[in-house]
Amino acid sequence: MSERPLAGSLRVGIAGLGTVGAGTLALLRQNAAIVTARAGRPVVVTAVSARDRTRDRGVSVEGLTWHDDPVALATDVGVDVVVEVIGGSEGPAQDTVRAAIRAGKPVVTANKALLALHGGTLAAEAEAAGVPLAFEAAVAGGIPAIKALREGLAANEIRAISGILNGTCNYILTVMREQGRDFAEVLADAQRLGYAEADPAFDIDGVDAAHKLAILAALAFGRPVEFEALHVEGIRRISALDIAFAKELGFRIKLLGIARRQDGGVEMRVHPALVPEGEPIAQVDGVFNAVVAEGDFSGRVMLMGRGAGAGPTASAVVADLIDIARGRFTPIWGAEGHALETLPALPMSAHQGAYYLRLMVLDRPGVIADVTAVLRDEGVSLQSMLQHGRAPGEAVPIVLVTHETNEAAMMTARARIAALPAVLEPPALIRIGVA
Amino acid sequence: MSERPLAGSLRVGIAGLGTVGAGTLALLRQNAAIVTARAGRPVVVTAVSARDRTRDRGVSVEGLTWHDDPVALATDVGVDVVVEVIGGSEGPAQDTVRAAIRAGKPVVTANKALLALHGGTLAAEAEAAGVPLAFEAAVAGGIPAIKALREGLAANEIRAISGILNGTCNYILTVMREQGRDFAEVLADAQRLGYAEADPAFDIDGVDAAHKLAILAALAFGRPVEFEALHVEGIRRISALDIAFAKELGFRIKLLGIARRQDGGVEMRVHPALVPEGEPIAQVDGVFNAVVAEGDFSGRVMLMGRGAGAGPTASAVVADLIDIARGRFTPIWGAEGHALETLPALPMSAHQGAYYLRLMVLDRPGVIADVTAVLRDEGVSLQSMLQHGRAPGEAVPIVLVTHETNEAAMMTARARIAALPAVLEPPALIRIGVA
Numbered sequence: 001m002s003e004r005p006l007a008g009s010l011r012v013g014i015a016g017l018g019t020v021g022a023g024t025l026a027l028l029r030q031n032a033a034i035v036t037a038r039a040g041r042p043v044v045v046t047a048v049s050a051r052d053r054t055r056d057r058g059v060s061v062e063g064l065t066w067h068d069d070p071v072a073l074a075t076d077v078g079v080d081v082v083v084e085v086i087g088g089s090e091g092p093a094q095d096t097v098r099a100a101i102r103a104g105k106p107v108v109t110a111n112k113a114l115l116a117l118h119g120g121t122l123a124a125e126a127e128a129a130g131v132p133l134a135f136e137a138a139v140a141g142g143i144p145a146i147k148a149l150r151e152g153l154a155a156n157e158i159r160a161i162s163g164i165l166n167g168t169c170n171y172i173l174t175v176m177r178e179q180g181r182d183f184a185e186v187l188a189d190a191q192r193l194g195y196a197e198a199d200p201a202f203d204i205d206g207v208d209a210a211h212k213l214a215i216l217a218a219l220a221f222g223r224p225v226e227f228e229a230l231h232v233e234g235i236r237r238i239s240a241l242d243i244a245f246a247k248e249l250g251f252r253i254k255l256l257g258i259a260r261r262q263d264g265g266v267e268m269r270v271h272p273a274l275v276p277e278g279e280p281i282a283q284v285d286g287v288f289n290a291v292v293a294e295g296d297f298s299g300r301v302m303l304m305g306r307g308a309g310a311g312p313t314a315s316a317v318v319a320d321l322i323d324i325a326r327g328r329f330t331p332i333w334g335a336e337g338h339a340l341e342t343l344p345a346l347p348m349s350a351h352q353g354a355y356y357l358r359l360m361v362l363d364r365p366g367v368i369a370d371v372t373a374v375l376r377d378e379g380v381s382l383q384s385m386l387q388h389g390r391a392p393g394e395a396v397p398i399v400l401v402t403h404e405t406n407e408a409a410m411m412t413a414r415a416r417i418a419a420l421p422a423v424l425e426p427p428a429l430i431r432i433g434v435a
Numbered sequence: 436m437s438e439r440p441l442a443g444s445l446r447v448g449i450a451g452l453g454t455v456g457a458g459t460l461a462l463l464r465q466n467a468a469i470v471t472a473r474a475g476r477p478v479v480v481t482a483v484s485a486r487d488r489t490r491d492r493g494v495s496v497e498g499l500t501w502h503d504d505p506v507a508l509a510t511d512v513g514v515d516v517v518v519e520v521i522g523g524s525e526g527p528a529q530d531t532v533r534a535a536i537r538a539g540k541p542v543v544t545a546n547k548a549l550l551a552l553h554g555g556t557l558a559a560e561a562e563a564a565g566v567p568l569a570f571e572a573a574v575a576g577g578i579p580a581i582k583a584l585r586e587g588l589a590a591n592e593i594r595a596i597s598g599i600l601n602g603t604c605n606y607i608l609t610v611m612r613e614q615g616r617d618f619a620e621v622l623a624d625a626q627r628l629g630y631a632e633a634d635p636a637f638d639i640d641g642v643d644a645a646h647k648l649a650i651l652a653a654l655a656f657g658r659p660v661e662f663e664a665l666h667v668e669g670i671r672r673i674s675a676l677d678i679a680f681a682k683e684l685g686f687r688i689k690l691l692g693i694a695r696r697q698d699g700g701v702e703m704r705v706h707p708a709l710v711p712e713g714e715p716i717a718q719v720d721g722v723f724n725a726v727v728a729e730g731d732f733s734g735r736v737m738l739m740g741r742g743a744g745a746g747p748t749a750s751a752v753v754a755d756l757i758d759i760a761r762g763r764f765t766p767i768w769g770a771e772g773h774a775l776e777t778l779p780a781l782p783m784s785a786h787q788g789a790y791y792l793r794l795m796v797l798d799r800p801g802v803i804a805d806v807t808a809v810l811r812d813e814g815v816s817l818q819s820m821l822q823h824g825r826a827p828g829e830a831v832p833i834v835l836v837t838h839e840t841n842e843a844a845m846m847t848a849r850a851r852i853a854a855l856p857a858v859l860e861p862p863a864l865i866r867i868g869v870a
Binding site: 303321327 | 458462470571583590592732733734735737744746749751752758761774775
């Protein structure tokens with residue numbers, strides 16, 4: 001390859017030519033003049049790696065060095081920075097990032113699974129090697145959430161960070177609400193439209209959102225990433241009935257990731273939540289993502305935008321490349337390893353909050369007395385109760401809304417209520433509130 | 436002053452001890468441990484300057500070097516970075532910033548008027564001297580809008596940037612809508628509550644929002660700031676009647692700052708706008724600010740939060756100080772002076788958009804025919820018309836909504852309509868749309 005057009009350039013190797021890799025290649029070509037001006041020098045792709053050399057990706061790879069093995073790309077002397085967009089927490093993605101760090105090359109990755117599961121070790125290795133490990137694209141796509149949190153709000157003690165972090169779940173919940181349809185049906189539609197994967201578990205069980213929340217929590221509280229400490233629930237059990245009741249009560253149901261600083265530690269959880277309709281995040285619909293950070297001086301700041309897709313993710317990857325080209329460096333979790341906090345993660349059983357509990361019961365005398373007796377015994381105080389119509393001897397839904405109470409007590413109460421003879425199916429329990 | 440506690444520290448001089456200066460002092464003390472971790476070294480205030488040494492500001496200035504003259508603070512050998520929070524585009528604020536630049540010291544300022552009116556010259560001077568001139572606090576308070584736009588979205592060609600940039604106006608318009616009250620009354624209340632100044636002109640005539648938009652437009656399009664090229668209208672003429680009609684048509688009225696890349700140049704304007712209720716920015720109420728940037732790859736990104744106040748503004752000032760402590764540098768308008776774009780500013784007369792026109796007319800036969808004849812003559816095509824009730828021989832409001840049309844044609848049409856005998860008062864004209 002000719003050296004001439006690349007004098008002074010930042011030479012980029014892209015490992016992985018899926019949507020994001022191809023998008024990054026396209027952006028760096030289409031916006032070359034803008035990127036050069038903002039980066040202070042050209043940012044040029046010199047090498048790529050992918051499994052299939054012959055596949056048409058909509059962008060030309062002519063003139064680029066092709067590596068079948070991404071690890072070879074990472075050690076290519078013609079590559080200054082490695083963009084890892086292979087995906088997956090193990091295997092080639094991890095090998096490529098490690099090889100780049102060992103070779104002293106900055107890494108830009110969009111890989112949330114890798115960071116959530118191995119971010120602690122990788123960050124320590126990158127810090128020891130003195131190389132940047134950048135990952136704006138790993139959380140919330142085109143929204144510059146990492147930068148806003150780690151640099152823009154750096155002066156704050158962050159009290160809480162929360163967000164709509166998975167566009168697939170938000171799309172499904174939005175369509176369920178707008179069309180009054182049930183989960184399975186809307187999921188099938190979303191799969192047909194390409195908004196959900198053939199195997200949707202990763203998204204709809206909350207795992208993807210949890211990867212992102214683990215990263216945001218590490219940044220917000222300046223502590224190493226700790227994925228295994230998160231409580232994670234998905235949206236499979238959300239029903240059209242609960243969405244309708246939520247609406248009646250003035251709420252929308254969103255899958256939220258929430259991390260909150262509490263006395264003695266940090267609470268981190270992903271689950272469906274009843275969000276008051278007046279909250280700005282309640283209005284974030286469809287495939288959009290949003291992140292809300294609450295700083296002690298800044299107050300609440302919300303960012304919203306497209307959380308996925310070739311364009312938004314490429315925008316984030318290239319923002320990291322521009323930082324690297326300019327020599328702008330921020331420690332991985334906002335502070336050097338020795339300056340990180342040691343706040344422990346709190347167990348979900350310690351959570352305090354209000355709850356929505358929807359039962360399907362046989363409409364007969366004494367049922368409500370039995371249910372409320374259980375709540376009283378477990379120290380759960382009731383804020384309101386909702387029942388529509390009567391159908392003696394038949395199944396009717398009953399909705400109970402509690403005052404703030406303890407998670408462990410609520411779980412015990414739910415189990416006891418589920419065991420009552422008149423309670424016909426497992427009660428639906430949804431936490432209330434945005435943080 | 437002892438050197439010992441300051442070894443390795445970034446020594447900060449604060450010029451101006453109003454709300455923002457005192458807030459910055461308070462933040463740097465209260466969050467010293469967090470700031471040290473994020474900045475990689477202590478960030479310590481060593482000197483301050485204000486007019487009145489005796490005033491109680493709620494924070495102690497004991498042990499700090501006091502300068503009656505902020506220019507002396509800028510050249511104090513015990514000061515590494517100068518925070519200018521005096522305010523005002525001329526006089527001491529400008530002198531202090533110039534003195535700091537000449538002394539080779541980085542400057543952090545919250546002064547939007549200074550940047551909007553003299554940012555071009557000051558940026559050139561700072562660039563020539565090789566010193567950072569940082570101003571996150573100048574736009575949208577605690578929202579890291581400058582960083583998000585200049586670094587987070589740096590890979591994009593920005594198509595448009597818009598925002599709710601003045602909390603006073605947004606508060607007044609929100610209360611007018613919620614309570615159905617008129618402008619003068621709500622303004623008086625806002626003044627009593629401290630949400631509006633005794634002399635409110637700067638806010639309600641759109642000047643403050645225009646200062647901020649001028650800065651955002653320079654960053655978004657990578658061109659020098661050009662305040663005098665903005666079209667600026669405030670909210671004095673917005674009536675409860677128009678807010679009610681807007682609601683009926685599915686809109687909210689917001690004071691927006693909008694800058695948009697067009698063929699041949701950039702359009703920059705501040706004026707009240709009818710915003711479709713479904714737009715996220717329509718939901719931004721009260722004193723909150725919001726900024727929406729539309730990048731070619733990122734798509735639309737919205738940021739919202741508190742646009743003013745001691746805490747949010749101090750959060751932004753200290754974010755800049757942390758960048759400086761870390762050595763993170765970004766050129767003032769996103770690229771070096773020689774790499775800025777030369778897109779011209781377009782005149783308002785070239786604007787294309789839809790319009791809301793509300794007339795107060797004598798209810799008599801032929802009036803609507805006269806009005807619509809004028810629109811037809813000027814080439815303005817009507818999308819809808821609204822009139823409630825009849826009151827023969829009396830004054831009734833009529834609302835006209837146009838299709839997209841040219842501003843110059845619309846202005847001519849409005850003037851001709853205003854001159855019709857049956858039109859009783861100057862027509863209210865409000866542009867429609869968020870960008």
